[in-house]
Amino acid sequence: MDLNNIKKLLLFPRPGDEYLAGIDGFLQFAYREKSLEDKIRCPCKECVNKWLLTRDEVYDYLVCHGMLLGYSPWGCHGETTSFISANSRGTESQSRGMDGNMHQLVQDAFGNTNNDPPVNEYDVQNSLNSGPDHETKAFYNLLRDAHDPLWEGCELTRLSFLVLLFHIKSVNKWSNKSLNDLLAILQQAIPNGKNLPGTFAEAKRIIGKLGLNYVKIHVCPNNCQLYRKAKANDDFCSKCGTSRWKNKEDKTTLTKKERRRATPRKVLRYFPIKPRLKRLFMHKETAIALRWHDEGRTKDGVLRHPADSEAWKSIDSRNPQFASDSRNIRFAMASDGFNPFGILSSTYSCWPVVLIPYNLPPWLCMKASSIMLALIIPGPSYPGKDFHVFKEPVYEELFDLFEVGTPTYDASQNEMFQLRATVLFTISDYPGIGIFAGYSVNGEFACITCREETCSKRLKHGHKYCFMGHRRFLPLDHELRYNENSFDGTEEHRVEPLAYSETSVLQKIEKINDFEKSKTWKCRSGLFSLPYWDLNVLHHNLDVMHIEKNVCDNIYGTLLGVEGKSKDNLQARLDLQEMNIRPDLHPIRKANNKYYLPPASYTMSKREKQQFCKVLHDIKVPDGYAGNISKCINVSQGKISGLKSHDCHILMQELLPVALRGVLPDNVTSVLFDLCGYFRELSSKVLYIDVLDKLEEQIKMTLCCLEMIFPPGFFTIMVHLVVHLATEAQLGGPVCYRCMYFVERYISLTNIISFVI
Structure with missing residues (x-):
């Protein structure tokens, strides 16, 4: 009896013979590599995989309480993605050695699971009805290369060798020239060395197919503008007049040759979103997982996932066409500052920006392999209100993803479709909220939820603001509203602040003539360039x-x-x-x-x-x-x-x-x-x-x-x-x-260096 049939039997009403047979099949699967004395996590509705019990205890609990609803991939009992992949390929993957690990690494680079694609373009063309696009073919060809050893008997493939070589280069801080020299020697020293790229640039083009490539965008040293589009060839900032290049302060324009050799003062690294979104759907199991929120989620009114929230439902209700296709992606955007140099520089502040796809089930959506790095804002200074200048390319791509979308091949349904995406809310610490929203989170109106209705008082001797007016949130006839001596010496007659209202925030911001004099809003957030942002129920999460x-x-x-x-x-x-x-x-x-x-x-x-x-x-x-x-x-x-x-x-x-x-x-x-x-x-x-x-x-x-x-x-x-x-x-x-625990684990020096080679 296979696993799918066992799972179907567990859906029968308790305690019928079919359900009991499903329990027996589950226990046989869970104990296939364990002794009868071992304990496993109980997947019943009461234990929800929290408690370790014996085999007999698990049997009794499953009979009494039933199997946990929505627990379809048995991740706590051995049915992991690696188990599924290993069983689908039989003993073949075990004989690959390092190549098996390389195949897993390729999948992790795209944030998806194992599912072998066709191994050549002819099979690809004949396995698809509508046919993949050029990018899909390139990805499949890359996986095909992962199966071919460097030479007969070698445990490394061409792709695995290059990935490991780039990892060593990053960890040990090799120069590009040193890698060029090493590749030239390896071409002569190993069998079939000519199959290796001869230079660092050629190797980088191959690795770039993994989605690790990025776009370098030069930035004005004063954060006034990005040198892109119409300003891509400018040598001086159009706002402050500062030179774009190091050691080039004169106002003369550089030639193309001089511009290629010149060193920019500040560089932004931008990771395009569309290619990585498209690759999520190139593998069958990941494409199915991206529909879990619609097809596999328990819908009983209980909040277990962001898909159960009002923020998600609000966007779906306002955009029926977007909600009609469950494959459309809902993101959370997160950012936080960190110092990549540790104690060597106490003031340097680098700001990565990441996107978290919430379509995935709980056991996948917050994994590091699922999080997408979108931007690395360089230091050394704190970005402040210039944060949105850096994020222009991200906003433009997100706008296009919502309004137009991008053609994507869905391997699970064997078809091309127009993939669209939206941002539900942002995740950051409280100072980060001030940057995302362009709001002053210090001072008299520091609460971004209450905004102008924030109740605060300046302490004469403490020299800071305190926020004590919580009696406003009580019912109007509550006795504590009239207790003067126990609080701040006054009675409270004000009504509760109108927080999380559906009124337009953008209209209030546009009425501000001088942001420098405003006590609340300090700039117009670039997030308002997204057509749906102003109407989102929840803009910025309190961490x-x-x-x-x-x-x-x-x-x-x-x-x-x-x-x-x-x-x-x-x-x-x-x-x-x-x-x-x-x-x-x-x-x-x-x-x-x-x-x-x-x-x-x-x-x-x-x-x-x-x-x-x-x-x-x-x-x-x-x-x-x-x-x-x-x-x-x-x-x-x-x-x-x-x-x-x-x-x-x-x-x-x-x-x-x-x-x-x-x-x-x-x-x-x-x-x-x-x-x-x-x-x-x-x-x-x-x-x-x-x-x-x-x-x-x-x-x-x-x-x-x-x-x-x-x-x-x-x-x-x-x-x-x-x-x-x-x-x-x-x-x-x-x-x-929606908290910063998993975001801060991801936004670390190791993760950022692994992307920026």
Whole structure:
């Protein structure tokens, strides 16, 4: 009985004979290379592949609860893409040695799975009804080369040899000339050496078929313009007059020969999107996976994937023609700055821009092989509002992909079709949102969701803005709206800010005459050049990863009185006195002109700090569950320092409620526990609308209770943004698809160098 029949049997109602036969077939498959004593992940509806159970326990759970819906590729039980490929080719792939790995590398370069194409052009032409285009033929020919060894008995093919050679060149920083010299020697030293390219340029043209090629676009040193299209041959910027070339400050125009030899001051690297999108459909299994959101997704109103979100449904409802073909791609656009030189340059800032295709199923869409690098914005300076000047070629291609599309061959349906694409939203940290949106995320109106209705107050002694007005989100008749002394000394009569409204943002931006004087919008984002962007339900995601880290830093920094992180200090107490609230916390001036700060309800004694830190220090977690948090904790001094984002994630959702129990008064711990529970529920892989509605109401009250406990300086913009996270989850889907964890793992020095050879 093959796997497809076993999977069909598992769809029968429980506990019929057909369903039981399907369970037996599944267990035989899952234990084909395991002993009966081994444990496997249980794929029932209750365990959802989380818990390791014995064979008999898995059998009982599957009988009682049924197989997990939508679990069609058994990735947790051995049916991986490599298993499928190996079984489809039999023992042939095992005899290829390095060539088998090379074939997998070719697939990974395109972000798709293994499925052998025809091995020559004649077979290609006769296997297709409508026939592939030139680019499809070139790709198939490239895969054909991956099967031919360099010489009889050699484990390397021509393609695998060149890829490995380019990898060594990149890692060891060889010059182009050194690779030219090596290729010349190898042509004479190995059998059939003439099959190898003679120069680096020839080798690069071959490797370019893998989709690793890019376009170099020169940039004005002052980021005024790109030298492309009509300005491609200009030697000086049309706006600032700065020379395009190094050591060429005079105003004379260069000849073609001089221009070829001249060195540009700044170069942008642009990776065309269309060719890589087309290659996604050149393999049957990947083409099928790109329709998973329509054909394989469980559609029961629960949020498991961005395809279940309002952002996705809104675009489909406004563009019926686009939604009619499930193969059309929905992207998220992400970017973040990093320093490629490490400690060698503390100020250099390089900004890669990537696209994440959400059509793929959850186990594929966030993998590094599925993410597409679209742009590398060079440093050394922070791009700021010039970010959209760099992104002009990306916006133009995305505009064309939505309005016109590109002819693409679908290997799964054996036909050509017009592929189109759209961008759902952007993903970045909060300063990155300011760059994407052209919005000032600092100052009085720092909340990009509330915008002009942001409730903020400038602290006289803290010298910064605080964002405390969370009573606005409560019902109009709520008693806390009239409690002056517990909050900022005023009653709250304003209505809730109109966030995520369907009103046009572009109309507000176009009314601004001088962006330099505007307190909110600082430029017109290039994303508005996309015809659908202004009407998108969710434009820019609030990154839960960084918000959670900042909130966690505020909490443990204030509780432990960590210098530089505590929000309770002399300035904070003077601000309370200035606002004439909470007189029991006002600082008391002593005879020596120093101040005594009365202990607050959240103030810990030295023994309590040590007890709190000791619990965190001694907690043992499974390997890989979290970093070694104990290295960041000093028990004797009662201090925590150096926590990473994921450490704060684990601390906030799991460890903080345990460590705080019995240390602080109940009125403090209960509110902090509610906040930890909020983040824990919000980070679930499966979200229910009714639960999100409850979380949305709960967090409003939780933040109001925090305002009654902590000083105003505690409420930075990152703490305020917590109030919008549950609403965004309804609009954008589960948090795990919209946070910076997987983006930052991809945008690293290793990944970027692997593309820029």
